[in-house]
Amino acid sequence: MNANQNMNLNRNQVRNGGGRTFKFKPLVSFLTVFSFLLLAFSGVILYLRPEGSLARWVGWKAIGLDKSGWETVHNTFCLVFIIVGFIHLILNLKAIVIYLTAGIDRTRKNLAELVVAALLIFILLVSAVWRIPPVSWLMEGRSHFKNNPAGLLVKPPATDFEKLPLRRALEQMGKTPERILRELEARGLRGLSLESSLEEIARCNSMSPQELYLLIRAY
Numbered sequence: 039m040n041a042n043q044n045m046n047l048n049r050n051q052v053r054n055g056g057g058r059t060f061k062f063k064p065l066v067s068f069l070t071v072f073s074f075l076l077l078a079f080s081g082v083i084l085y086l087r088p089e090g091s092l093a094r095w096v097g098w099k100a101i102g103l104d105k106s107g108w109e110t111v112h113n114t115f116c117l118v119f120i121i122v123g124f125i126h127l128i129l130n131l132k133a134i135v136i137y138l139t140a141g142i143d144r145t146r147k148n149l150a151e152l153v154v155a156a157l158l159i160f161i162l163l164v165s166a167v168w169r170i171p172p173v174s175w176l177m178e179g180r181s182h183f184k185n186n187p188a189g190l191l192v193k194p195p196a197t198d199f200e201k202l203p204l205r206r207a208l209e210q211m212g213k214t215p216e217r218i219l220r221e222l223e224a225r226g227l228r229g230l231s232l233e234s235s236l237e238e239i240a241r242c243n244s245m246s247p248q249e250l251y252l253l254i255r256a257y
């Protein structure tokens with residue numbers, strides 16, 4: 039091959055992306071990795087999130103997303119992961135079966151590893167079903183984060199208190215609705231109506247229902 043032919047070949051390779059075509063298999067592999075990473079990350083955040091009503095009460099957020107935002111991320115990538123993971127499995131079935139049966143060098147049987155893995159999974163399953171350690175420790179940790187959100191100053195007077203219309207919330211607090219409405223208007227709060235919920239009014243004013251509650255309680 040002379041120098042001219044060599045240059046032409048190199049030019050064609052650059053034009054064709056270094057001689058490579060866009061391949062489906064690595065695309066699926068990358069999608070599987072990325073969706074798993076997002077799934078695991080959002081899963082950890084979900085582990086740390088407070089229970090629904092308390093999350094709304096303190097206006098809980100992590101990295102700018104609220105509870106339902108993280109649940110949406112987790113559910114979305116759960117679906118993506120199931121789909122691309124399944125395709126990844128099918129595309130690599132032969133290699134996976136060889137790896138799981140004869141090992142990567144095709145010289146050994148993995149019976150001992152198979153038995154130990156099955157045993158570990160079975161022990162964890164029993165521990166999960168009977169709620170005994172170590173799985174019970176995991177669930178105790180979850181309960182802690184569920185019931186003690188960062189930023190909780192005062193517990194809501196009743197479950198889903200933030201969903202009550204302002205009038206009912208004020209009555210339950212022993213306040214006169216019309217007087218408090220005037221006080222809040224004078225303070226410059228927006229979106230005020232006795233029929234709107236504490237949560238809606240708080241959101242309108244970039245505060246949490248808890249902060250609004252504490253403000254009202256001071257009057």
Ligand code: HEM
Nearest residue numbers: 074077078080081082084085109112113116117119120180
């Ligand atoms: C990759 C590691 C994963 C981690 C760390 C993780 C963690 C979590 C946690 C902590 C929760 C909340 C449980 C609770 O409310 O107490 C959750 C919910 C959930 N997870 Fe995962 N998860 C993972 C993978 C998956 C996968 C692979 C799927 C689907 C195949 C999945 C589907 C779901 C669904 C549907 C929920 C309910 C979400 C909701 O409340 O709307 N997760 N996950």
